[in-house]
Amino acid sequence: RIGDNGREIEVSLSKAIHMGRLDPASDVFPEIDLTNDNGLEKGVSRRHARILKREGTVVVEDLGSINGTFINGKRLAPYLPEVLNHGDQLQLGKLLIEVELR
Secondary structure, eight states: OBTTTTBOOOOOOSSOEEEEOOBGGGTBOOSEEOGGGTTTTTTOOSEEEEEEEETTEEEEEEOSOSSOEEETTEEOOTTOOEEOOTTOEEEETTEEEEOOOO
16 A cells, blocks of 8 residues: 555566656656655655565565655665565655555
8 A cells, every 4th residue: 555545556677667757758667656656745766676586575666766665664675685574654754654565
């Protein structure tokens, strides 16, 4: 679930999923576009983070964002993948995302 509106997105992790804000002028087209979730106001970068499966484990990686990526309040080091578990609270800038893994 994403942000205040509780929008739900389901994605397959057969490839890396990029999260951020759409910007056609800069040729940025993230698989999960957070523009309409007040992404700009909440500090989501155009290329903010990515989620992928690595050796059967789901990980999230901050892509050098300005306002940071957090798991359960802990700020991630840029470009250093961290394990993402069911029920974790992922935060991009100030935008909260509740994670459900199936």
